[in-house]
Structures are given as structure tokens and as C-alpha cells.
Amino acid sequence: xxxxxxxxxxxxxxxxxxxxxxxxxxxxxxxxxxxxxxxxxxxxxxxxxxxxxxxxxxxxxxxxxxxxxxxxxxxxxxxxxxxxxxxxxxxxxxxxxxxxxxxxxxxxxxxxxxxxxxxxxxxxxxxxxxxxxxxxxxxxxxxxxxxxxxxxxxxxxx
Amino acid sequence: xxxxxxxxxxxxxxxxxxxxxxxxxxxxxxxxxxxxxxxxxxxxxxxxxxxxxxxxxxxxxxxxxxxxxxxxxxxxxxxxxxxxxxxxxxxxxxx
Numbered sequence: 366x367x368x369x370x371x372x373x374x375x376x377x378x379x380x381x382x383x384x385x386x387x388x389x390x391x392x393x394x395x396x397x398x399x400x401x402x403x404x405x406x407x408x409x410x411x412x413x414x415x416x417x418x419x420x421x422x423x424x425x426x427x428x429x430x431x432x433x434x435x436x437x438x439x440x441x442x443x444x445x446x447x448x449x450x451x452x453x454x455x456x457x458x459x460x461x462x463x464x465x466x467x468x469x470x471x472x473x474x475x476x477x478x479x480x481x482x483x484x485x486x487x488x489x490x491x492x493x494x495x496x497x498x499x500x501x502x503x504x505x506x507x508x509x510x511x512x513x514x515x516x517x518x519x520x521x522x523x
Numbered sequence: 524x525x526x527x528x529x530x531x532x533x534x535x536x537x538x539x540x541x542x543x544x545x546x547x548x549x550x551x552x553x554x555x556x557x558x559x560x561x562x563x564x565x566x567x568x569x570x571x572x573x574x575x576x577x578x579x580x581x582x583x584x585x586x587x588x589x590x591x592x593x594x595x596x597x598x599x600x601x602x603x604x605x606x607x608x609x610x611x612x613x614x615x616x617x618x
Contacts, residue, residue, distance in 0.1 A: 368558065369553065370551075432584075433585060434583040
């Protein structure tokens with residue numbers, strides 16, 4: 366599972382963020398982006414020595430300054446379950462289609478797919494709009510992590 | 524190109540740039556080597572005290588902070604008696 370998809374699923378959950386300089390921020394995640402820039406609310410900030418504290422209503426942390434994030438353990442199982450549920454829902458929706466030609470394959474954001482052309486060539490669907498457009502005869506346009514380019518391949522979920 | 528796919532769902536040891544040693548189950552990774560570790564513990568080595576293991580839970584470590592990821596040999600890890608080990612802690616990285 367992708368670190369960013371775990372973070373996206375952690376919205377509204379409490380977490381601890383340690384920055385590269387050793388400062389820690391305890392708060393609830395409001396939002397995050399692809400650079401791991403995050404906004405937190407109800408934040409308790411601590412300096413690196415652990416002897417000064419601040420309470421902030423809201424804060425924005427640039428992703429490049431983050432060393433690590435500590436997230437509630439329960440989140441991992443919750444997200445994995447949600448991913449399998451979404452995959453099952455996608456599969457059953459696909460099976461419900463009448464004709465085989467142009468069977469619509471809609472991968473989930475962040476889902477890892479296998480390219481029919483090369484077995485170990487993992488590709489990741491980066492955004493929803495890329496996933497939903499250009500679906501034709503079981504092929505799809507997506508971003509290939511290996512080739513670092515847009516590619517058109519047949520899809521099969523792992 | 525080497526990838527962390529072979530380490531997924533295995534217990535790994537991660538060394539960070541500040542010299543910390545974290546052990547956990549590799550739950551996920553991405554192209555920037557950001558890493559998700561579940562059930563993780565930090566091992567603190569000391570010259571005059573036994574090894575201290577601090578449980579940390581679910582950890583998301585930024586890739587730019589990671590120096591090394593190694594697969595843990597579970598058998599050897601079970602058989603090592605941490606209370607007998609004395610070692611100097613790793614210093615932080617110097618550029």
C-alpha cells in the first residue's frame with residue numbers, strides 16, 4: 366500500500382509528526398497532498414529539546430521538512446479492508462456488464478496494476494481523471510512508474 | 524532498477540539519517556522510498572545498558588531520511604539476547 370494513500374485515508378485522525386529539526390506536532394490531519402504537505406488542527410507543538418510547548422489551532426507543514434509521521438495502528442487494517450472492499454466492488458461491477466467487448470476496467474486511485482506486456486512491470490494509477498478517461502476495449506491510459514511516461518496497456522488487477 | 528517490492532510484508536530494519544534504528548513490517552513504499560512500517564519498534568543501543576526496544580506502532584517514514592533498509596533474519600533475531608548486547612549508538616549522518 367502506498368504511503369500517500371495511507372496518509373489520505375488518515376484524514377481527521379490524530380497523529381504525531383516529527384520534523385527534520387526534531388520538533389514534534391501532535392494534531393488531527395485536515396488535509397495532505399502529493400508532496401506530503403499537511404495541515405493539522407488542534408496542534409500541540411514541542412521544541413526539539415522537549416521543554417517548550419505551544420498550542421496551535423491550525424498549522425501547515427511543508428512535506429520536505431517532515432522526518433516521519435506516527436499514525437494510529439487501527440488505520441492500517443481499516444485502509445487495507447477498504448481497498449479490498451473497493452476492489453471487490455469494482456470486480457462485481459465489471460462482471461455485471463453484458464458484453465465482453467469494451468468491458469470497463471476502472472482501477473482505484475493508487476491501485477497497483479500489472480501490465481500484460483511485462484509481468485513484473487508495476488504501474489500505479491495516479492489520479493482519478495487518468496483512470497476514468499481513455500478506457501477502451503479493456504485498455505487504459507495511465508502513468509507508468511517504470512517508463513515514467515504515459516502508456517497504454519491492458520489492465521489486470523494484482 | 525531495484526525496488527522494495529521484495530521486502531513487502533517482511534520484517535525489516537531501517538536506519539535513519541539521525542542514527543535511529545527502527546524495526547517493523549514493511550506494509551508499503553513508493554517511488555521516493557517513503558515507507559510504511561507497521562508494528563514498529565525503535566532499538567536504542569547503549570554502551571553500558573542493555574538494548575532498549577521502544578514500541579512505536581504504525582510509522583510513515585519519509586524516504587529522504589532513510590539510509591538503509593535491510594530484511595531481518597527472524598530466526599537470528601529471536602535467538603539474540605538483547606539484554607546482553609552493549610553497543611555504541613550510531614551517530615547522525617555527516618555530509
